[in-house]
Every structure is written in C-alpha cells, then in structure tokens.
Amino acid sequence: MLAMVILTPLQASRADISDLFKDFSLKDELELGRKFSVLIKSRMPLIEDPEVVSYINDIIKRLQTDMKPQPYKFEGNVILDNSLNAFAVPGGYLFVHTGLLLELENESELAGIMGHELAHITQQHITGRIAKAKKTQLMGLAGALAGMFIGGGSTGPGLAVGSLAAAQSAMLNYSRQDEREADQMGLIYLTGAGYAPQGMVGGFEAIRKKKWQSGSTMPAYLSTHPDVDERIISLGDRIRMLPPDMLKRPEDNKRFNRIKTLIRARYTDPKIALRHFDRSAPDDCMSQMGRAIALARLNRITDAADNFDLALACSPNDFLVNREAGSFHYMKGDLDRAATLLQKAILLNPRDYMAFFFYARLLGDKGDIKGASRYFEELLLHLxxxxxxxxxxxxxxxxxxxxxxxxxxxxxxxxxxxxxxxxxxxxxxxxxxxxxxxxxxxxxxxxxxxxxxxxxxxx
Missing domain, CATH: 1.25.40 (Serine Threonine Protein Phosphatase 5, Tetratricopeptide repeat)
Structure with missing residues (x-):
C-alpha cells in the first residue's frame, strides 16, 4: 500500500487517450516521429548491430509493464556518440547515445533514464507545446526537436534544420514541471518493470558528475535546468519511503556488461579499449572477447586469434563469442573455421543477425548464391x-x-x-x-x- 501511495499519485492525472492530441492529432504525432527518425538516420551515425539495438528495445518493452496502453509502437535506436545523452520524441522513438551506455554502472540506471524519457512521451510534454503551433510544418518541427535534444553534442551542429527550427527548439524545451513529472512517472515505469528504484537516481547522478568534468557532454535539455540537484534529492526522498523488499532488489548486469564490452571493443578507440580490457580479470570471458576485437582492429592478427581462442575456451557455448570469432576468421580468410563458428552461433541464437550476415557472405564467397540469397533476404526482413x-x-x-x-x-x-x-x-x-x-x-x-x-x- 505504501508503494501505491508513493508511486501512483500521477496515475490519476493521465488524460484519456482520446483527449491527448486535440489540435495536434495522433496522425500528426506519428508523422512527426517518423520524420524525426529519418532526419536522425540521415545525419547521425547509428549502431546497426542487432545485439545492441535489440537490447535497448528489450528494456523498452520491460518498461511498458506498468504503462497504460499507448497508441504507438516504441522504437529504440543507439547513436554512436560519446555524449551522456538519451532522448525520446513524439511518436514513440527513443535514442540512446553510446557514451551513456559506457558511463553507467548498472542496467537499472540506464532503465531509469530511459523510463524518464519515455514518460515525456506518455505525458504529452512535447505534443502539448506543438499543439499551440498549428501552422508549423512537421519537417521544421523535426529539426527543432533535433536542435533541442542534440544541439549541444559533438554530433549536433547543423541538426536544427533552418532558422524556423532553431527558433522553435527554445519553445519546445521541457519545463521544470515537465521534468519533475517525467521523473515521477519514470520511477513508476522503473519499479513496475522490476528494477531497483535506486537506478533512477544513480543514472542522473552519473550525468551530473560528468557535467562537472566536461560541460559540453551534458544533454542540453538537462544542463539548462539548474534544479537537477533538487530533483535528485526529491527522487531520493521518494525512493527511501518505498517498501524494503523493493529497495533490496538485486542488480542483474550480465547482459548490460556484454553490451558495454561489445560497444567499447568495436566502436571506441581500440588502444584505449585494449588498456581497459587488460585491467580485467584473466577469467573474464567477455573481456577476453573484447580484447580480441580490439587487437583485430589494431591489425594484431596473431594476438587477436590467440585471444579469440581463449575466449572460446572460456565460454564455448556463448553465441556472441562464437559470432565474433567466426566473423574474425572470415575476415582473415579462414572460411572453414569461420563456417563452423558462425553455424554454431546461429544454432545457439537464431536471432543473431550479425552471424547471419557473415554466414551469407561466406556462402556467396563459396559460390552458393541461392543459399546466400536466402540468408540475405531473411536479414532484410528484420533489418x-x-x-x-x-x-x-x-x-x-x-x-x-x-x-x-x-x-x-x-x-x-x-x-x-x-x-x-x-x-x-x-x-x-x-x-x-x-x-x-x-x-x-x-x-x-x-x-x-x-x-x-x-x-x-x-x-
């Protein structure tokens, strides 16, 4: 009962879905979200690895556990950028930067930030402002949102398309009340999904800490609100009043750490990544795989092969290890070894589309055009x-x-x-x-x- 009292006061304020859109229709919102998604995909580097993207989308599905039915399908994407940023836009599109994934310690922190961002959508914080600008073109709004969410980041310049969009981004910025409401609703989503509630505060504290280290990596929508400290204190007070069993929920970071290893090894500076993995325990199978990937990127092929062998010996039935080792051996020309590893990866995880991709290429190289085409066509159904x-x-x-x-x-x-x-x-x-x-x-x-x-x- 205590949890219900603390976590549900905003539930009653949620408008009926038929009243949400008024002058800015649901159709307009979905079209705006689609245009924004196209804009981001046409201007910014996205992580395409299905293992990373599916991880983000699985967290979104989990956060929907305690949501009322929504009129759109949420879609998660990962932007290759070192900023500590995540944002969601009307229409159900959520974007997470790789910098945020690498900086956080626990999956609950990531889920807390994602829950906060999803709450901005479910509570209509942007659409309420857009409804007041009836004559605004959707493309201009897409550019305005880009300026609002990413304008200060390392990949942000030029995303606010045109002067109209740049002017509108200021109008669209979240108010302090919006942020507080998103904090509270995000906490509802986080706890409803079974996460430790402390993750909500932990995520924002990690961003706040980074602000003092390098202000330029602070998300624009958060750095413009000086009450972030007060919000963290308020959330901490609310969390401390929750039932003990909720506060004692364990952290499960196994998949989170796998994703961090993959991102660090494949997409960050390989020399820095290698130093990170060298500090790991010798029996850490994921770090052995990460070390092998970084060594391959540095063209240290023999060392990479040795480390892939260590990773396979350490975790022989891990589809990700088999996939990465298989793709490595494919790229260095050992098609037979690659085929064995990639086939095993696919058997272990039939949704490992990266393994499908390299196996399709391998079949094509061997002259099996029909077999390769079947794999390519299957891939394109999903990607x-x-x-x-x-x-x-x-x-x-x-x-x-x-x-x-x-x-x-x-x-x-x-x-x-x-x-x-x-x-x-x-x-x-x-x-x-x-x-x-x-x-x-x-x-x-x-x-x-x-x-x-x-x-x-x-x-």
Missing part, C-alpha cells in the same frame, strides 16, 4: 535499412549477373549511407536494367524511400 546488408547482397548479385537486383540493392546501400551521388548512380543503372512490371514496382518503392531522405539532404 531493411542496414546499408551493409544491401551492399554485400547487391555486390554478390551483380557479380553473378543479376544486374537489376544488384544495382537496386547497391542503391539502397548508398541511400542508407546518405551518399546521394552513389544512390543516384546505382538507381540509374537499376532503372536501365528493369524489365518486368514487378521490377518497375520495386523502383517505385525505392523512390518513396529516396524522397524521405532527400527531404532532409537538400536542406
């Missing part, structure tokens, strides 16, 4: 905007004289890499080789995707 999948599939098809599909996939690859020149070039060749009505329809579908990106390329 339709992955530029690397389109590139290697298109290249394999082109080399085997399937010219229309080859050029079309190369055009998609260039499109999702935001390379307009190569997109136009390969689309022109696909158009030249289109013969059937079905192929003409495929070109029309491509043109629709092209227009989504071109809308922002030209600004």
């Amino acid at each position: 339709p905007e992955d530029s690397e999948i389109h590139y290697y599939y298109g290249r394999m098809l082109g080399e085997n004289r399937y010219l229309f599909k080859g050029y079309l996939h190369l055009a998609y690859s260039a499109l999702y890499k935001n390379d307009k020149k190569k997109t136009d070039y390969n689309f022109g060749l696909a158009n030249t080789n289109a013969k059937t009505p079905e192929e003409k329809q495929e070109l029309e579908r491509f043109e629709a995707k092209y227009q989504e990106r071109a809308e922002f390329w030209d600004k």
Whole structure:
C-alpha cells in the first residue's frame, strides 16, 4: 500500500487517450516521429548491430509493464556518440547515445533514464507545446526537436534544420514541471518493470558528475535546468519511503556488461579499449572477447586469434563469442573455421543477425548464391535499412549477373549511407536494367524511400 501511495499519485492525472492530441492529432504525432527518425538516420551515425539495438528495445518493452496502453509502437535506436545523452520524441522513438551506455554502472540506471524519457512521451510534454503551433510544418518541427535534444553534442551542429527550427527548439524545451513529472512517472515505469528504484537516481547522478568534468557532454535539455540537484534529492526522498523488499532488489548486469564490452571493443578507440580490457580479470570471458576485437582492429592478427581462442575456451557455448570469432576468421580468410563458428552461433541464437550476415557472405564467397540469397533476404526482413546488408547482397548479385537486383540493392546501400551521388548512380543503372512490371514496382518503392531522405539532404 505504501508503494501505491508513493508511486501512483500521477496515475490519476493521465488524460484519456482520446483527449491527448486535440489540435495536434495522433496522425500528426506519428508523422512527426517518423520524420524525426529519418532526419536522425540521415545525419547521425547509428549502431546497426542487432545485439545492441535489440537490447535497448528489450528494456523498452520491460518498461511498458506498468504503462497504460499507448497508441504507438516504441522504437529504440543507439547513436554512436560519446555524449551522456538519451532522448525520446513524439511518436514513440527513443535514442540512446553510446557514451551513456559506457558511463553507467548498472542496467537499472540506464532503465531509469530511459523510463524518464519515455514518460515525456506518455505525458504529452512535447505534443502539448506543438499543439499551440498549428501552422508549423512537421519537417521544421523535426529539426527543432533535433536542435533541442542534440544541439549541444559533438554530433549536433547543423541538426536544427533552418532558422524556423532553431527558433522553435527554445519553445519546445521541457519545463521544470515537465521534468519533475517525467521523473515521477519514470520511477513508476522503473519499479513496475522490476528494477531497483535506486537506478533512477544513480543514472542522473552519473550525468551530473560528468557535467562537472566536461560541460559540453551534458544533454542540453538537462544542463539548462539548474534544479537537477533538487530533483535528485526529491527522487531520493521518494525512493527511501518505498517498501524494503523493493529497495533490496538485486542488480542483474550480465547482459548490460556484454553490451558495454561489445560497444567499447568495436566502436571506441581500440588502444584505449585494449588498456581497459587488460585491467580485467584473466577469467573474464567477455573481456577476453573484447580484447580480441580490439587487437583485430589494431591489425594484431596473431594476438587477436590467440585471444579469440581463449575466449572460446572460456565460454564455448556463448553465441556472441562464437559470432565474433567466426566473423574474425572470415575476415582473415579462414572460411572453414569461420563456417563452423558462425553455424554454431546461429544454432545457439537464431536471432543473431550479425552471424547471419557473415554466414551469407561466406556462402556467396563459396559460390552458393541461392543459399546466400536466402540468408540475405531473411536479414532484410528484420533489418531493411542496414546499408551493409544491401551492399554485400547487391555486390554478390551483380557479380553473378543479376544486374537489376544488384544495382537496386547497391542503391539502397548508398541511400542508407546518405551518399546521394552513389544512390543516384546505382538507381540509374537499376532503372536501365528493369524489365518486368514487378521490377518497375520495386523502383517505385525505392523512390518513396529516396524522397524521405532527400527531404532532409537538400536542406
């Protein structure tokens, strides 16, 4: 009963879903979210590894445990950037920066910050302000949101598209009341998902600590609110009043630490990553894998192979270790060893699409075009905007004289890499080789995707 008293006072204030949108309709919100997502994907580097992306989306699903039904499907993405940032925008899109993932100590801290951001959506903090600007174009609003959420980060310049968007970003900024409400609702989501409530405070304290170390990495929406200390104190007081069994919930960081290892090894400076892994315990299987990945990036192939062998011996039935070792041996040309490891990774985890990707390439290299195509097509059902999948599939098809599909996939690859020149070039060749009505329809579908990106390329 005490938990209900503490965690539910805002529940009654949630508007009925039919009253939420008023002048700014649900359709408008979903369209704005889609445009914002396209803008971010056309301007910023995203982590495509399904293991990382699915992890974020699994936390979102868990946080929905104590949410009332929502009118949209949440989508999580990971931005390759060292800022301690995460933000959610209307339409259900949530973005987490890799810098935040690497800085936090516990999954509950990450979930606390994500719950706070999701609460900004469920409580209509942005849509309430947008509804007042009836004549504003959605693309301008997408740029304004970009300026609000990322404008101060290392990848932020130029994201506020046009002067209108830049002016609107100030209007859209969260109020102090919005932030307090998001804190409280986020705590409800966090505890409803079974996390330790202390994670909410821990996450914000990590961001606050970073502010004093380097103000430029502070999220703009948080650094502009001087009452963050007061909010942390208020949350701490609320958490201390929760039932003892809730306060004693254990932390489970196994998957969180795996994701951090993967990000650190593959996407940060490999020399710095190697020093980090060298400080780990000798029997830490994940650190052995991370060390091997970093060594491979430094072109220390023999050392990398030795460390992959150690990681496999340490954790022979870990799909991630098998996948990373398999992809390493594929890249160094040992196709037989790679095939064995990648097949095992797929058996251990049929959703390991990165293993699918390298195994598809391997089959293509061995001349099994039909087998490779089946894997590539399966991949594109789950990862339709992955530029690397389109590139290697298109290249394999082109080399085997399937010219229309080859050029079309190369055009998609260039499109999702935001390379307009190569997109136009390969689309022109696909158009030249289109013969059937079905192929003409495929070109029309491509043109629709092209227009989504071109809308922002030209600004």
